[in-house]
Amino acid sequence: MKTKAGIVVCAIVVAVLAALPWYGNSVMVQFGISVLLLATLAQGWNIIGGYTGYASFGNSVFYGLGAYGVAIAMVQLKLPFWVGMLLGLGLAVVFAALLGLAVLRLRGHYFAIATLGLAFIMTAIVSNLEIAGRNIGLVLPLLKSDLLFYELALALLVLATLTVFWLSRSRFGLGLIAIRENEEGAAVMGVNTTLYKVLAFMLSAAFSGLAGGIYAYYITFIDPVGVFDVALNVKMIIMAVFGGPGSVLGPVVGAFVLSTISEVLATKVTSFASMFFGVVIVIAVVFMPRGLADFAERFRRLRLRYFAENVRAHRL
Amino acid sequence: MSASPNILDVRNATKRFHGLVAVRDVSFHLGRGEILGLIGPNGAGKTTLVGMVNGTLAPTSGDILFDGASVRSLPAFRRAHLGIGRTFQVMKPFPGMSVLENASIGALFGAKGGERNLRKAREQARESLQFVGLGRRIGQRADALGGPDRKRLELAKALAMQPRLLLLDEVMAGLNHVEIEEVIEDIRKVRERGISILVIEHVMKAITSLADRTFVLHHGEKIVEGPTDEVLRDPRVVEAYLGKKR
Numbered sequence: 001m002k003t004k005a006g007i008v009v010c011a012i013v014v015a016v017l018a019a020l021p022w023y024g025n026s027v028m029v030q031f032g033i034s035v036l037l038l039a040t041l042a043q044g045w046n047i048i049g050g051y052t053g054y055a056s057f058g059n060s061v062f063y064g065l066g067a068y069g070v071a072i073a074m075v076q077l078k079l080p081f082w083v084g085m086l087l088g089l090g091l092a093v094v095f096a097a098l099l100g101l102a103v104l105r106l107r108g109h110y111f112a113i114a115t116l117g118l119a120f121i122m123t124a125i126v127s128n129l130e131i132a133g134r135n136i137g138l139v140l141p142l143l144k145s146d147l148l149f150y151e152l153a154l155a156l157l158v159l160a161t162l163t164v165f166w167l168s169r170s171r172f173g174l175g176l177i178a179i180r181e182n183e184e185g186a187a188v189m190g191v192n193t194t195l196y197k198v199l200a201f202m203l204s205a206a207f208s209g210l211a212g213g214i215y216a217y218y219i220t221f222i223d224p225v226g227v228f229d230v231a232l233n234v235k236m237i238i239m240a241v242f243g244g245p246g247s248v249l250g251p252v253v254g255a256f257v258l259s260t261i262s263e264v265l266a267t268k269v270t271s272f273a274s275m276f277f278g279v280v281i282v283i284a285v286v287f288m289p290r291g292l293a294d295f296a297e298r299f300r301r302l303r304l305r306y307f308a309e310n311v312r313a314h315r316l
Numbered sequence: 317m318s319a320s321p322n323i324l325d326v327r328n329a330t331k332r333f334h335g336l337v338a339v340r341d342v343s344f345h346l347g348r349g350e351i352l353g354l355i356g357p358n359g360a361g362k363t364t365l366v367g368m369v370n371g372t373l374a375p376t377s378g379d380i381l382f383d384g385a386s387v388r389s390l391p392a393f394r395r396a397h398l399g400i401g402r403t404f405q406v407m408k409p410f411p412g413m414s415v416l417e418n419a420s421i422g423a424l425f426g427a428k429g430g431e432r433n434l435r436k437a438r439e440q441a442r443e444s445l446q447f448v449g450l451g452r453r454i455g456q457r458a459d460a461l462g463g464p465d466r467k468r469l470e471l472a473k474a475l476a477m478q479p480r481l482l483l484l485d486e487v488m489a490g491l492n493h494v495e496i497e498e499v500i501e502d503i504r505k506v507r508e509r510g511i512s513i514l515v516i517e518h519v520m521k522a523i524t525s526l527a528d529r530t531f532v533l534h535h536g537e538k539i540v541e542g543p544t545d546e547v548l549r550d551p552r553v554v555e556a557y558l559g560k561k562r
Contacts, residue, residue, distance in 0.1 A: 171434060174417065174420065185409070187391070190397055191425045
């Protein structure tokens, strides 16, 4: 019953968002595109980081590969956009599989560091590839239709969220959670941990790659430093963690809330914006380290004690 | 049924950790439907031996035969699919999941690759939780359980896998007398279902009342094997225990 009500609310929210281009102005639509893409990235990261428990810093690389897939297809091969999307998707997913087999045997910090190195490697490789325009980048054909990009980004976010919803109530998803909670325990009970981790990584990469593809066509110019950006990876992690990693809606809400705060701060107090943004994140991590999803679930019962308990639980 | 009369044959298993030999050239077998006891002082290599059987540790040399076929090169999850279930002395619950979800993992992924239908798996998990007396704690988070209930959960998780061979690594440690009686009764019932069991215990009462045969590990080597009452009277066993335990 609770789930049913939730689905109805979500459907209404999606309908309201989908109609935004008709009642909102162009600034809102452009802001919407960037938020929707960020939310998709946070949701994609949620699959490997939130559900499986592997903090990936490689997702910005999948994003970059998706972007370059579209750019190379359209600029160099003169193929249509959707073929580029498929190319980008393929690049991201295949790369995730190969990378996953190599680095998913590492745990904790080691996995994070190994994937972190990747963005730098990719920047260097792509900067020297003729077909990718070397370090100058590629200029894509201009399509002046924010409406299309907006609706595409929204559709992708809905798809990502539905995937995570399925994950949260499937055998596969439970296997991933078991890996996060106790990997050896999961293996002993019959979970093929290597396969599951690699599949989760590929799924995560798929959404990052597709988001990168939409971004490339929308922004019409990409270069290696711009799309293989570790800062973007940090952003998706912050949003997912702020919202609630390992929950269905947390990362999406996290992306919307943080983007809005950041946008409001940027227009109201301009020069101090990033400092205030940092303060918001620090406060959030100290008082609600498990994110908005956990806050929504337990605050009603605990009230202000919720914050006190979090501070106490995470004190050294 | 397969030709082998034994569900488990361990042949000359040796495990070396760098310089240290944890298990040296140990052979034993477990008949179908049998309960075999394994005792020995702390550090004797009991848990290491179990690890080699269920696949969390690779033997340095020797072979492990399950149902007559070597499983030596199979990873732990494949051995789980074949029907080898195990509990851990240092328990390995999924702390953030509910008690029911914990056991469901066993049902979803255990023997024969597990039950794919989520609802049926949950039913199977609920049944094994009720069996060990955790029926009322189904909705709680695993990390909210107290010590004895965690032990019960460990057993329920392994049972939900619907194993053919159950390796019990000190499931009674830390339980009081009443609780020990309950678990002994549970294990008896498990055997009645046709499941073969290897019991590692320091609780001698459990060994004497459950194990058909028992063998003793000391400094990584098997020193005595035979019917349980004879083994416990063996002077070498008494010496191994008293020498170490004092």
